[in-house]
Amino acid sequence: MNNSENPDLTNDSAWRELISPDFYDDRDTSDILSDFNWNLHATETVGVLSSFTSTSTPHELIPTSSCSSSAAASVALTEVSTMSHNPPATSSSSEDPTENSTASAAITPKKEKKQAQKRIRQQRFAFMTKSDVDNLEDGYRWRKYGQKAVKNSSFPRSYYRCTNSRCTVKKRVERSSEDPSIVITTYEGQHCHQTVGFPRGGILTAHDPHFFTSHHYLPPPLPNPYYYQELLHQRDGVNTSSPRPPQSTTEDGHVAVSSINPSEEGLLGDIVPQTMRNP
DNA sequence: CGATTTTGACCGGCGC
DNA sequence: GCGCCGGTCAAAATCG
Numbered sequence A: 001m002n003n004s005e006n007p008d009l010t011n012d013s014a015w016r017e018l019i020s021p022d023f024y025d026d027r028d029t030s031d032i033l034s035d036f037n038w039n040l041h042a043t044e045t046v047g048v049l050s051s052f053t054s055t056s057t058p059h060e061l062i063p064t065s066s067c068s069s070s071a072a073a074s075v076a077l078t079e080v081s082t083m084s085h086n087p088p089a090t091s092s093s094s095e096d097p098t099e100n101s102t103a104s105a106a107i108t109p110k111k112e113k114k115q116a117q118k119r120i121r122q123q124r125f126a127f128m129t130k131s132d133v134d135n136l137e138d139g140y141r142w143r144k145y146g147q148k149a150v151k152n153s154s155f156p157r158s159y160y161r162c163t164n165s166r167c168t169v170k171k172r173v174e175r176s177s178e179d180p181s182i183v184i185t186t187y188e189g190q191h192c193h194q195t196v197g198f199p200r201g202g203i204l205t206a207h208d209p210h211f212f213t214s215h216h217y218l219p220p221p222l223p224n225p226y227y228y229q230e231l232l233h234q235r236d237g238v239n240t241s242s243p244r245p246p247q248s249t250t251e252d253g254h255v256a257v258s259s260i261n262p263s264e265e266g267l268l269g270d271i272v273p274q275t276m277r278n279p
Numbered sequence B: 001c002g003a004t005t006t007t008g009a010c011c012g013g014c015g016c
Numbered sequence C: 001g002c003g004c005c006g007g008t009c010a011a012a013a014t015c016g
Helices: A012-019 A029-035 A073-083 A097-102 A109-117 A210-214 A225-235 A260-267
Strands: A050-052 A124-130 A144-150 A157-162 A170-175 A182-188
Touching: none
Parallel strands: none
Antiparallel strands: A050 A124, A124 A182, A144 A157, A157 A170, A170 A182
16 A cells, blocks of 8 residues: 555554544553453553554444444444354354344345445454464454465464354454564454353453463553554555564563553563463 | 364455 | 455364
């Protein structure tokens, strides 16, 4: 795209404006996370890598309230809902009668689905964790629906959808090509339900204060212009192969976050090794 | 046997 | 218009 028009992303206010044109201005990360139903306390919300909405037209902005139960959300979700028009044959049932009524046989569901997809971009945020495990257990259950090799990355990107049939939240998981130990997780959308337990292991939710620390959560610098730029490029469909300087991490591998407070530093400093996987 | 993962095919957006 | 690329679908394979 037009990189020449990109503002100087080394400037804090510049990228803030770019990332969060009108939604996340002056909001702290706890606000942002709560919009994603991640009701973390301030001490747990450091270093949200990015959070932004990307909509092609203003009316497509997905409300911050949850899914189909919200009348306000229903307007936008009607447009998005085609994503779940075709529940897998193995899936229990179609859930929303309004969906079925609009997805009659006359219109190719596939095309309608695609159109809806491209129109709506839900809120997204991304963060990096240092973990051997690609798929972080965040309290929700995810079903993988795709994997793609990404250009300029030696690691594939995995695509997951929330297994809750009413929930349209997706996430992408990929490893940093520069540091394979870093997992970049991008969430899109908001859960409309509670977290669930895991059948094969312990229950850990994003509400758990150990969630981030358990995965060597790597808060980014605020800003880390290069990473944000990359996210923006991803969002805008632009590939960037330009070399980026190493992230401005501290000696112990952490990154200075402007909003961090002493208690947060304590949390981050107290790195807990991989302990979440219960065989 | 149901749920989940894998994987090739397909589609749309975008730059040239 | 063409080709590249990211994202999704869906059938087959695998898992528990």
